Amino acid sequence: xxxxxxxxxxxxxLSPAQGDRATEIAAVLLQDGKVVGRYQSxxxxxxxxxxxxxxxxxISNAMIRKAPPVADVMREVSDFVGGYPLVAHNASFDCKxxxxxxxxxxxxxxxEFACSMLLARRLLPQAPSHKLGALVQxxxxxxxxxxxxxxxxxxxxxxxxxxLEDELRGRYKVSEVSHExxxxxxxxxxxxxxxxxxxxxxKVLAVQ
DNA sequence: TGCCAGGCCCTCTTTAGGGCCTT
Numbered sequence: 289x290x291x292x293x294x295x296x297x298x299x300x301x302l303s304p305a306q307g308d309r310a311t312e313i314a315a316v317l318l319q320d321g322k323v324v325g326r327y328q329s330x331x332x333x334x335x336x337x338x339x340x341x342x343x344x345x346x347i348s349n350a351m352i353r354k355a356p357p358v359a360d361v362m363r364e365v366s367d368f369v370g371g372y373p374l375v376a377h378n379a380s381f382d383c384k385x386x387x388x389x390x391x392x393x394x395x396x397x398x399x400e401f402a403c404s405m406l407l408a409r410r411l412l413p414q415a416p417s418h419k420l421g422a423l424v425q426x427x428x429x430x431x432x433x434x435x436x437x438x439x440x441x442x443x444x445x446x447x448x449x450x451x452l453e454d455e456l457r458g459r460y461k462v463s464e465v466s467h468e469x470x471x472x473x474x475x476x477x478x479x480x481x482x483x484x485x486x487x488x489x490x491k492v493l494a495v496q
Numbered sequence: 497t498g499c500c501a502g503g504c505c506c507t508c509t510t511t512a513g514g515g516c517c518t519t
Contacts, residue, residue, distance in 0.1 A: 340519095381501090405516095
């Protein structure tokens, strides 16, 4: 089964286009529902963290001052992740920062993102909220650390992804859950999900 | 001057508006 890299950024705000920068990143390699690799680092981009984000994440300006330069960390994490397909919770957010920080070191993304939030909206429409923490609680996954720290969030997003993949195999009888299938599911209208998965499964069986 | 993220998704929709989710 393919390895996917689940990543999570902590940042100074919501938008790199508005000058926000990364302060921490984690990447968790997931294979067959098991974590087979971890990377985590704070990083110093030379910018000030607003106080409400210091409170939200627990990452202080003092911590960032002592952290390695952002360029070194981004080189390391992009080497660590290599060409593995990427996953994040609300991937449109992490994708923006991944692309922006890589561009600053003259690198570019080689692979696509899948989004655990879009998948959860389709596979767990009954959840009271699709925030990462609420979903972890809803399906009773272990809390691996403080929310809004990169490694804890990446690990919980990885275990949520593994749970969603199990759901596809169990409830929907999908025999092969690929990153490509996840990207297809996350875009399909909710009322067309059953149809989409049935069609996928028929194709898989026809090839065998 | 005044604006300030943006993509997804639902609905009292589609010539739009507002909540959710990420920090």
